[in-house]
Amino acid sequence: MSESNEISRRRALFKLGLLINGVMAAILAVPFVGYLLSPLRGTAGHGYKAWVSLGPFSGFPEGQTRLATFHNPTASPTDGQTANIPCWVRHIAGQNFQVFAINCAHLGCPVRWFAQSGLFMCPCHGGVYYADGSRASGPPPRGLFTYPYKIDGDRLFIYAGELPTLAADAGTVAGGRKPCVG
């Protein structure tokens, strides 16, 4: 093989390598760019951070706390049943509600409501919360986290798409009620 043929072969391989690297970089950049643009997709009540219906508020009798489930607006089609997120709905009176995240404020185990004792209890380390979600005893450092909610027509909506946190509690949501901090 002549020297000029060897050089042109090396150049061709070098260009091929550049092309493959470019294609791989483009493929790897897709999820990153999608992540950066994700806030722009959460418009008109769809996608990330959205008002999600818990159903007719007549399904939550006054003075009672009931389990509800909503479809996670950030779920993908492959998430299956894990896209259905439970929460506790307390109908205080009239249009006043509290919607609690099901996760214990200690390490996130699902809490259960015991109507007879009027307490939420966590099965993991014995955390206990009062009916209004405030901390009663045990390791949780605070009360249950709550979702902002609103009533539209005859339906109860919560602002879902991210777990409620202290940061979420500190802010307000346009068109909704600021959650009560337990």
Ligand code: FES
């Ligand atoms: S996770 Fe609930 S008390 Fe620890």
